[in-house]
Structure formats: structure tokens, C-alpha cells
Amino acid sequence: MTNTWIVTTNAQIGNLVEAGRALGGTITVVAVGDAQIAGVDKVISITADADVPAEAYAGAVADAVAAGDQDVVLAPNRPAERVLAGAVAARLNAPVLSSVKKVDAEGAHVARFGGITLQTDALTARAVLIMDGGPAPEGDPVAAESVAAQAYPATVSSTESAQGERVDLTTAQRIIACGRGFKEQSELSLAQDAANAMDAQLACSRPLAEGVNWFDKDRYIGVSGLTVAPDVYVAVGISGQIQHLAGMLDSKVVVAINNDKNAPIFKAAAYGIVGELEQVLPQLTEALKA
Ligand SMILES: Cc1cc2nc3c(=O)[nH]c(=O)nc-3n(C[C@H](O)[C@H](O)[C@H](O)COP(=O)(O)OP(=O)(O)OC[C@H]3O[C@@H](n4cnc5c(N)ncnc54)[C@H](O)[C@@H]3O)c2cc1C
Numbered sequence: 001m002t003n004t005w006i007v008t009t010n011a012q013i014g015n016l017v018e019a020g021r022a023l024g025g026t027i028t029v030v031a032v033g034d035a036q037i038a039g040v041d042k043v044i045s046i047t048a049d050a051d052v053p054a055e056a057y058a059g060a061v062a063d064a065v066a067a068g069d070q071d072v073v074l075a076p077n078r079p080a081e082r083v084l085a086g087a088v089a090a091r092l093n094a095p096v097l098s099s100v101k102k103v104d105a106e107g108a109h110v111a112r113f114g115g116i117t118l119q120t121d122a123l124t125a126r127a128v129l130i131m132d133g134g135p136a137p138e139g140d141p142v143a144a145e146s147v148a149a150q151a152y153p154a155t156v157s158s159t160e161s162a163q164g165e166r167v168d169l170t171t172a173q174r175i176i177a178c179g180r181g182f183k184e185q186s187e188l189s190l191a192q193d194a195a196n197a198m199d200a201q202l203a204c205s206r207p208l209a210e211g212v213n214w215f216d217k218d219r220y221i222g223v224s225g226l227t228v229a230p231d232v233y234v235a236v237g238i239s240g241q242i243q244h245l246a247g248m249l250d251s252k253v254v255v256a257i258n259n260d261k262n263a264p265i266f267k268a269a270a271y272g273i274v275g276e277l278e279q280v281l282p283q284l285t286e287a288l289k290a
Helices: 014-023 054-064 079-092 185-197 206-211 264-268 277-289
Strands: 004-008 027-032 042-047 072-076 096-104 107-112 117-121 127-131 144-148 174-178 201-204 232-236 253-258 271-274
Touching: 004 014, 004 079, 014 027, 014 072, 014 096, 014 127, 027 054, 042 054, 054 079, 072 079, 079 096, 079 127, 174 185, 185 201, 185 277, 201 206, 232 277, 253 264, 253 277
Parallel strands: 004 027, 004 072, 027 042, 042 144, 072 127, 096 127, 174 201, 174 232, 232 253, 253 271
Antiparallel strands: 096 107, 107 117
């Protein structure tokens, strides 16, 4: 019987709970802090001081995870949880698999090469898996067993908001992504107008974030950037190189606007418009407003 352990700092673990259910055993959550966790069998809550970073409780989390030989430990793919997962793996002498898309009786389905291939790893022994957390599971919170713990010496001395508007494109439902087809930064207003008209977020290919720096780095999509799965992804002036496609192929509907009818992006698109973005985008905006 494979039991599941989940290490987390908050309640956004719906995908992990689903994975645990697929494995069939019990699900125990080890949470740093007092997150209200629902939909699992047991919750162990590591009492955490507000001015101590969650990562400083990694040793305590590793102590609390009493995983058996066949058990799996799941962690949501977030910065603090990746540290907790590493500590647990080191303590258990277990391997870590990251980019796990799904877990079922066959094993862990792991995205490779930026999601272009899916590899299935049989879970024959204890392992630590990192996957997207998903939403909070529904249901009444499970009463937690609180555990007092010693943190490694680390204190948060101050917190400042990052400059500029921060966006989380991974939860966006509509995205307009801009590529090198935009010749001047001022042309981006055409994409912004269309984005306003369809309530979309702007994103970009890597050259626009790491070449000309017209976008922050948290807005570029692809194998070395973000992976997104919106309802609608409009790729404007993007050729569709594999490194970009790897970040957006899970979009439900892809629309491509490109002046080269042979651009590879059209192969990934449900709808394609061959034309100059300077002409197509204003027409699209007008049509969306109508
Ligand atoms: C290791 C590695 C990792 C990488 N990771 C990423 C990544 O994560 N994300 C990423 O995006 N890239 C990544 N790249 C870069 C990637 O290979 C491509 O170079 C990049 O995606 C190309 O960006 P683009 O499509 O905007 O530009 P281009 O390939 O130059 O395409 C521009 C497109 O715009 C079209 N166009 C030109 N003018 C117009 C116009 N007026 N109207 C309409 N269309 C027009 C052209 O026909 C062309 O198809 C990576 C590369 C490497 C080597």
C-alpha cells in the first residue's frame, strides 16, 4: 500500500490530494504554519513564527514525515516547498522527481524537455515528487495535530513589494503574447489595446524579455520561462520555435497572427491570421469591442 505525504506551507494542494487519492492509501499533510487543510486524512501542523521563513523549518518537516518504504512524498512546485522537499528527500535518502504532471497507479508522469515529452517513472520505492499544487481541496478543514519545532536560525527582517506590476500568468485565462514581429516598443500598445478589449494579460517570447527588455522576465513563455495553460493564447509576431511552444501547448485555443504563412506557430494554432500585426491587431480590437 502506497501512502501519501504532502509537505506544504498553504492550502493550495488540490492536485496533490488528487494524486494521493489515485494511489489509494492514506494522505497525511505536514504543513508549516496554520493553513486550514481539507480533503485529507491527517494534518500535522508545524508551529511557525511569523518572522521565520518557512524554509527554516525544513529540518522539522523532514522529522515529521515518517514515510514508509513504498510511500510517496508530494510537494507543490513553489519556492519554499521545493526547499522542504529537498530536506525530506535528503532525510529519507529518496530521489526527487520534479515537473511531475500526474501520478497514478502506473507511476509518476514527468514532463521532460520543457513538456515536449512525458516520461512515466514507476514508483517502486520511496520518492519525493514536485508538481503544481492546484487549488485548495474542497471540504471542511481537518483538525490539525500541532507540533512545536525548532527552526534553523533565520529571521525575516523586512519585506518590500517588488517594483512594477506583478502578474501571475499561470492563472490567466486569456493571454496575448508578443514576439519579435513587433519592431518598436511603441507598437506594443496595439497588443495592449487588444488585451484590454478581451480582458487578457500580455506576455511575450524570450527575446522581448531578455533581448530588448520590453517586458519583465516574469512575462516570457517557454521552456526557460513560464508554462501557461489559458483558455485563449494569442501569439502575435511569434514564429513558434519549440522552446516557446513548450510553455503554451496546453492552452485550450491558440490563435496565431503572423505575416509568414509558413511560420511554425500555425501548426500549433486552431485559428491563424496571416497578415501584418500593425493592421490585424487594430481590426481585432475593433471587432472585440463591437
Ligand atoms: C536554450 C534555449 C532556451 C530558450 N527558451 C525560450 C523560451 O523559454 N521562450 C521563448 O520564447 N524562446 C526561447 N528560446 C528562444 C527561441 O529559440 C526563439 O529564438 C524565440 O522563441 C523566438 O522568438 P520570436 O518568435 O518572438 O522571434 P522570431 O523567431 O524572430 O519570430 C518573429 C516572427 O514574427 C513574424 N513577423 C515579423 N514581422 C511581423 C509583422 N509585421 N506582423 C506579423 N508577424 C510578423 C515573423 O514572420 C516571425 O515568424 C530559447 C532558446 C534556447 C537556445
